[in-house]
Amino acid sequence: MSEKPPSDILDRRRFLGAAGLAGAGALLPLAAKAGEGAKPDPAITELQDWNRFLGDGVDKKPYGVPSKFEKDVIRRDVSWLTASPESSVNFTPLHALDGIITPSGLCFERHHGGVADIDPAQHRLMINGLVDTPMVFTMDDIRRMPRVNKVYFLECAANSGMEWRGAQLNGCQFTHGMIHNVMYTGVTLKTLLDQAGLKPNAKWLMLEGADSAGMNRSLPVSKALDDVLIAFAMNGEALRPENGYPLRAVIPGWQGNLWVKWLRRIEAGDMPWQAREETSKYTDLMPDGRARKYTFVMDAKSVITNPSPQAPLKFKGRNVLTGVAWSGRGIVKRVDVTMDGGRNWREARIDGPVMDKSMVRFYVDFDWNGEELMLQSRAIDETGYVQPSKAELRKVRGVNSIYHNNGIQTWLVHPDGVTENVEIA
Amino acid sequence: MSRSLSLIAGLAVAALVAVPLTGAIAEKAAPKPAKAVATQPAPPPAPVKLGLGRPALPEEVHAWDTDVRPDGLGLPPGKGSAKQGDALFQEKCSTCHGEFGEGVGRYPVLSGGLGSLTADRPDKTVGSYWPDATTVYDYISRAMPFGNARSLTADEAYALTAYLLNMSDVIKDPDFELDQSNLAKVKMPNADGFYLDDRETSEKQFWNKNPCMKNCGPAPKVIGRAIAVDVTPDEKAGPKVD
Numbered sequence: 001m002s003e004k005p006p007s008d009i010l011d012r013r014r015f016l017g018a019a020g021l022a023g024a025g026a027l028l029p030l031a032a033k034a035g036e037g038a039k040p041d042p043a044i045t046e047l048q049d050w051n052r053f054l055g056d057g058v059d060k061k062p063y064g065v066p067s068k069f070e071k072d073v074i075r076r077d078v079s080w081l082t083a084s085p086e087s088s089v090n091f092t093p094l095h096a097l098d099g100i101i102t103p104s105g106l107c108f109e110r111h112h113g114g115v116a117d118i119d120p121a122q123h124r125l126m127i128n129g130l131v132d133t134p135m136v137f138t139m140d141d142i143r144r145m146p147r148v149n150k151v152y153f154l155e156c157a158a159n160s161g162m163e164w165r166g167a168q169l170n171g172c173q174f175t176h177g178m179i180h181n182v183m184y185t186g187v188t189l190k191t192l193l194d195q196a197g198l199k200p201n202a203k204w205l206m207l208e209g210a211d212s213a214g215m216n217r218s219l220p221v222s223k224a225l226d227d228v229l230i231a232f233a234m235n236g237e238a239l240r241p242e243n244g245y246p247l248r249a250v251i252p253g254w255q256g257n258l259w260v261k262w263l264r265r266i267e268a269g270d271m272p273w274q275a276r277e278e279t280s281k282y283t284d285l286m287p288d289g290r291a292r293k294y295t296f297v298m299d300a301k302s303v304i305t306n307p308s309p310q311a312p313l314k315f316k317g318r319n320v321l322t323g324v325a326w327s328g329r330g331i332v333k334r335v336d337v338t339m340d341g342g343r344n345w346r347e348a349r350i351d352g353p354v355m356d357k358s359m360v361r362f363y364v365d366f367d368w369n370g371e372e373l374m375l376q377s378r379a380i381d382e383t384g385y386v387q388p389s390k391a392e393l394r395k396v397r398g399v400n401s402i403y404h405n406n407g408i409q410t411w412l413v414h415p416d417g418v419t420e421n422v423e424i425a
Numbered sequence: 426m427s428r429s430l431s432l433i434a435g436l437a438v439a440a441l442v443a444v445p446l447t448g449a450i451a452e453k454a455a456p457k458p459a460k461a462v463a464t465q466p467a468p469p470p471a472p473v474k475l476g477l478g479r480p481a482l483p484e485e486v487h488a489w490d491t492d493v494r495p496d497g498l499g500l501p502p503g504k505g506s507a508k509q510g511d512a513l514f515q516e517k518c519s520t521c522h523g524e525f526g527e528g529v530g531r532y533p534v535l536s537g538g539l540g541s542l543t544a545d546r547p548d549k550t551v552g553s554y555w556p557d558a559t560t561v562y563d564y565i566s567r568a569m570p571f572g573n574a575r576s577l578t579a580d581e582a583y584a585l586t587a588y589l590l591n592m593s594d595v596i597k598d599p600d601f602e603l604d605q606s607n608l609a610k611v612k613m614p615n616a617d618g619f620y621l622d623d624r625e626t627s628e629k630q631f632w633n634k635n636p637c638m639k640n641c642g643p644a645p646k647v648i649g650r651a652i653a654v655d656v657t658p659d660e661k662a663g664p665k666v667d
Contacts (some may be wrong), residue, residue, distance in 0.1 A: 012664070083521070083531035087571070088660055113568060126481055126489055134481035141477040146468070166649040170657040194473045206492055212574045214567035216492060250501035265489050274495045274557045276564040280549065283619060287540035291554075295622040299631075309651075345638045352618060374645060378636070386633045396628055400547055423649030 015268070063109060072096075075106060077262030078174060081162070086114035087213070087352035089156065092178030094303065095311040100151070100352050100359045102180035104235045109242045110156055110178070113213030116262040120246040125192070125230075129267035132197030139246055142232065144185040150229060150252070151327045151358045155179040155298050155402035157255035157282055163390075164399040167410075167423040171310040175409060175421060176303040181326070184250050186231030189224045193265070202268035206275070207249050210264035217258050219251065223296075227252045227357075230263065253328030253357040254296040255403070257282050268302035287398035298328035300387050301406035302362070302379035303333055311415035313368060321364040323348075327381035334380040335362040341410065342389070342423050348377065362365065373413035374424060391425065430543045443538060467469075491648035493563040497609030500562065503579030504604040507596060510588025526592050532571075536592040546644020556619055583608070595638045599621055 034279040059126035067075065082088040089110040092102055094251040109115075120139045128134040162168045169175050192215040198221065205224050209215040221229070229250040232239060239245040244261030251258045257277055272278065272294075284292040302325035307313045325335045331354055348362035362377070378387040390407030397404075515524060522528055526535030527549040538548025547553075551561055566582040568574050577585070587603045590596040595611060596603070603611075651657060 076658060078656075080531070080656065083533075086572075113571070113574065126485065128481060128486050128490055131663050134486050135478045136481045136485060139477040144477050145475060146471050165649040166654075168654050168656060170651040175655060181649075191475075195475060195478050208489075208492065212568070212572070214574060216563075216567065267490065267492065269494065269498075271496070273492060273563070274560050275492075276560055276568075279557060279560050280551075280555050285542060285547060287543070289547075290618050290620060291542075292622050292624075293619045295624070297622075299624070309657075312552070336638070343644065345636075345641070371493075380636070384632045384634060385622065386631060386636045388631050389627075392631070412650075421651035422647045424645040425648045 044059055047291050072265050073106060087112050089178060091173045091174045092180050092306045093365040094177050095172050095308050097323065100181050100361050101235065102182055104182065104237065104240050106279050107180035107182065107243055110256065112215055113211050115171040116211035117241055118210060118246060118262060123246050124264060126265045127192060127196040129269050130199040130202035131268050132199065134192045135196040139232065142187060145191050146228065148187055148188060148229060149183055149185050151181065151183045151355050152250060152252045153179055153181040153357065153359045154256050154259055159259060160405040161402045167421045170421045172305050172308040173310060182234045183280055184229055184231040185233035186229045186250065189228040189230055192230060195225065198268055200418060201270050204269050204272050206267045206269065206273045207263060208265040210262040215260055215277065216273065216275045217260060217277050218275065219258060253298060255282065255298055258296065268283060282403060284397065284401035284403050286401065295404060299404065299406045300327035300329065300332065300379040300381040300385045302377040302387060303409050304375050304377050304411060307413055307419045308411055309419050313413055316368055316370050319366055319368050321366060323362055323377050324359045325362060325379035326359045327379060327385065330382040332360045332379055333382050335363050336378050337371045338376045342376055351386060370415045372415060375397055375411040375413060376408050378408050491566065493559045495557040495559050495609065500581045500608055502605055503583050504602045505580050505584025505604045506611055507587040507591035507599040510584035513584055514588050521571060534587055539593065549591065551589050552595055552614060554615050556613055556616045558590060558613055559609055561589055562608060572601045581658065
C-alpha cells in the first residue's frame, strides 16, 4: 500500500528542480513562444508533486501566511540610516504589490522606542486638559461607540528624504516605501472628544503614545473635528502591534508622524506643545536658514512601481507599467506618465477605487522593443496641484528640508531590462 | 411610548434624507454630493453623550499629565544645574551621545552646529536649531535615557536640560539652577527661525492647469545614478531579457 513514487520520477524531479532554479528566466519566454519544433514544457508534461500528493490539511496555518515562493516580498531596512533598530524605519515593498490596499504585514514600520506590546485589557485612553470632564476609556468602551470605515494613505514626511541631493537608493521600496494604504476601522475623534466636552478655548490637542518614546505631537482642533479617526482595526483585523495595537490616531492626508500609535492620551490646550517631534524633527529647513513648521499636509505624489530597479523589465513586446499616486489634499484626478524623461507625456489609466486621501493605482499598457526608457509619473490632484520635478522643488526648498520630497522620480530602463534610479536634467 | 415616538421621529429624519437623493428632484437640488450615500440608510441620530467611559480621577490625570509646553505649563517642581548635569550625562547619556554631546555612531549630536543652518551640511542641534528650551525637558523626561524612559527624577531632568543648554552656551554659568519658574524664560538662539507652512502661496506655481504634454524641453541627460553611490541594501543580479 506504499504511495512512494518510483525512484526514477523522484530523480527526474530533483534534476528538473535544480535546472528550474538556474534557468527560470529563460524557460518562461520560450514557453510563451512555443510553436513548431518547440520542446514540450515540462511544467505541463511532467506530473508535479502538488498535482498528485495530498496537500496540507486545514489548520496547518491557522493564521495564513504568503506562499514560500513569495519569500522575498518583505519589508526591508537600510541599516546605515539610523542608530538602532528600535528607533528606525523599514520600507514597504511597493514593487511587489498591486491594487491599492497594502497587506497589513507589509505596512512599513517607524518606531522611536521599539514596538510597544500592549494587553488591550490594560490599555486606557485618557482625555484631559481644556475639557468639561477629563475622561478615561477602555478598549471595550471604544468598541461600543459608533464606528466608521475609511481607506487612507499613511506617508512618512521623510519618505524620499534620502533623495533630496540626488539619486541614492536603487529601488522604489527604499525611495518611496515609507507609505502604506489600508482600510481603518474606528471611531471619529469627535465622538471621543464629545464625551469629555471640549472647552471653547481648546484650539490644539496633544496626542501621546504609550510606547517607551512617549511619542507626542500637537494637532489643531479644526483637523481633529474634521476627519480624524481613532482606529483599532486595519484591513479588517486588529491593528498589528507595529502599527499601534490596540489603538492609533489616523490623520488623513497629513504626515505619518502625527498618526500617534499606541495612543493613550489626548490633552486639549490653547496652544501647540512644541514637542521634540515638531521642533527638532518634522520642520523643513529652507535655504535661508529658517524653517517651515506645521507642514502637516502631504502634497500630491506618485511613483512607478513596475518597472523599477527591483522589478526590471523581463520581456520585449507587451508589458504593463504600473504605479501608485496619492495626495493629502484630496482625490487624485489624473496621473501622467512619460517614457522619454519628461519630453512627452500620456495620461495613465487609473483603475480601482478613487477615494479622498487614498492611493490610486495607475497603469500604462505598452509595447517595448528594447529601447532605452526614462520613466516618470506625475500626479495631479483635485485642487489642481501638479507633482513638481525635483529641480522645481529644489529651486524653492533647497536640499536640506529632509521632509516632503514629492519630486518626480526617474527610472532608467536599459536595453537589457535592468532598471536604475537616476537623476536627470 | 416615548421610545416608539422617538423611533418614528428617527424614521422620519431618515426618510427626509433619503427622498431627495433618490427622487428626480435630487438632480436639481443636489447634483453632486452623494451618490454613495443614497445606497446607505441614514443613521439614526446618535446622542452626543454615549454614557461610555468614566471621569478620570485627579491622581490618574496627575500620573499621566507630564507634558511640558513652551509657556512652562506642566513643568514640575525641582531644580538642577549644568554642573550637576555633567556627572549624570556621563553616567546615563554619553554611551550614545558622547562625553561632549558629539554623538556616537548615528545617535544624535547634541552640541555645536551654531550658525550652520545655511551651510551645505547643517548641524541641527539643541543649541543651533531647537526653538524652545521646554522641549528639551519634555523630551528628556518622556523618552530618555533611551531604553529606560521615565526613570529620571525632576531634579535630574532639570540638571540634564541645564547641561545641554550650557553645552551650547545658552546658559553660560554652570552653577545656574534651572527650575519650574525660569526654564520657559530661556531664550533659544534659533527661537525666531521658524514660520508657518506657506506652501499654498510660496509654491503657487505647482498648481498648474495645463502641464506640458508634448515636446517639453530638450532631451534629458543622466546626471546622477544611485548605483554609483552604492549604498542600497541587497542588490541583486540583473534579469535575462528575451
